[in-house]
Amino acid sequence: MAEVTLKQIAEELGISVTTVSKALKNYDDVSPKTKAAVLNLAQKLNYQPNSFAVNLRTKESKTIGLIIPEIVHHFFSNIVNAIIEKAEQKGYLVIILQSNESEELEKKQIDLLLSKRVDGILMSLSNNTKDLEHLKKVLSHKTPLVLFDKISKAIDCSKVIIDDRSAGYDATEHLIKSGCKKIAHFRGPLNPQGSIDRFLGYKKALEDYNLKFDSSIVFTCEKVSFNEGYEFAKKIHTEHKDVDGIFAITDLVGIGAVAYFNEVGVKIPEQIGIIGFSNWFMASVISPSLSTIDQPGFEMGKKSLKLLLKEIKATKKGNQIQHQTVVLPTKVIKRNSTAF
Amino acid sequence: MAEVTLKQIAEELGISVTTVSKALKNYDDVSPKTKAAVLNLAQKLNYQPNSFAVNLRTKESKTIGLIIPEIVHHFFSNIVNAIIEKAEQKGYLVIILQSNESEELEKKQIDLLLSKRVDGILMSLSNNTKDLEHLKKVLSHKTPLVLFDKISKAIDCSKVIIDDRSAGYDATEHLIKSGCKKIAHFRGPLNPQGSIDRFLGYKKALEDYNLKFDSSIVFTCEKVSFNEGYEFAKKIHTEHKDVDGIFAITDLVGIGAVAYFNEVGVKIPEQIGIIGFSNWFMASVISPSLSTIDQPGFEMGKKSLKLLLKEIKATKKGNQIQHQTVVLPTKVIKRNSTAF
DNA sequence: TTTATCATCGAAATCGATTTCGATTTTACC
């Protein structure tokens, strides 16, 4: 079961390794006759170039790294889905790592990927990432980097995002137009830009429609979990009876709220309207089905990969790289949790 | 931004590449003095061994391949979660590919992973995989292989599974004990062993409890989708009024059934009991919450990886490999969709 | 002082593929 090498083919045919290599790569200084002979034997022996050797020579691994906060997550798994599928089609394999929302792990993983010499890195930042030295290291390493969804404006690289501010605005506006007069917001953590922007969109919509902003009905979900949605809904129900609308940072949180109100018999959307964010599959099958903002995960993955491959190609050629920021559209998905 | 190599360190210190290499690997034929000097400079220059070169020399990539049918799937994404987390802790990276339930893609991906020379392969077969030549190729290639969940008994390798037959039995028994007298089964595709075994467990339970098996209330879900659950529920409701229990091959299918019955006002579990399979998160948050069989995805991923690493280590040492099949326990999760 | 032992080092081969550059052979043409 010895591995077939160029050397073996060369010896068997009585020619040099050089010629074998050239024949396989279809160089034009190899006669058609020997070319055919080499191709033939290579096929017969099922020759596979040793990728380790190829990597070493060509200095590329045809592999890209992907770091996301977590993989058991509808939005991210959709992104991963798109990335690995498209990458494979383009001849690249994907190494996936998850930061588990830990800045420390994220840093280690960047080092890992760089030491593995991936051709490029795709990533979505953890909610707790504040220091950005590891990202700068990637750039100074000349390894192409594309950030998506959870990005940092301070890093000079290509990015694929949605407009969280306007999406947050749309979600709130949808509640307002469906008749809500006092709208609470179950926001995300304080650090990530996306969560901040959705909150700002919420605030702006209230303002534009002359509803008073009330910080006592803005709750912060640290873990963006079902339980937080449930608990905050309980708080609303017991301490803020007049709230008639909730904009949740994510469908999971929204579903937690729906579960609570179902439990205590508060009618959705009659007594309270709820809108989530992301359009997870789950949101469409609960009852009442949850209105939400569609966040195009698959598209985001696809676009991010495309940008990355472009930069990889440019870097290889030594061309100047043109970073770009792509903003993908979102849209309101009207379901039964709002009375629009 | 030139890469730091052993050669550079050697030249800077006026010693040989050999000694630098040995110093870094703490060989004992290097004096403490030079060792310190090398370590020092290496640190200062931020030396990172070129993994391509290391791979070529050591003939291992510290990378494993993972093939699953699909990643946007609660059960599989949990497995992936476990695998990449544990792998990273053990110094291995994971390349993920998804077969999209295509035998052809699966074959290509095996070739890809072998040509990339991953140190081992973990996989769960696609529902449509019938020919097993690609798996035999992996074995004859001496690349360690561990199959999990969707396996083939015909392949001689380590496996991590659940006992689908007894789990199917338990699910059906649970319905029976909760008072169901006529139980339908929304089964999985005809090919995969797991789906067959769950069906057999269902049949056996009926038999043990003296319920008549009726093939007209066994429906086959080709895609194991929400819609199939919904549509088959409709069929039950319109054509088999006397059915009072459903065992669905998967939570997703079960949730489809729940959605239909909710829609037409059939009371769950009073009029019909439903049990799913896998214990997806989603099943716990719909209403009524769905009883199910807990399938330990994280454990399965963890165990599979552990077995694989063991075989990788054994293979490297040239030891005889002892394949083993691990059967993980499942358990019934009682929720509100059954009246136990 | 001589010999044996030990501590330190490095030349060179190796992993397998790629590529440069020069050598050789063949063909074409006068």
Added chain:
DNA sequence: GGTAAAATCGAAATCGATTTCGATGATAAA
């Protein structure tokens, strides 16, 4: 036949780290 041009080939360097094996110098024992 002789020369120029084209076609065909291969030696060797290279990518960077690892490891074998031998060389050198230092130290200890005789």
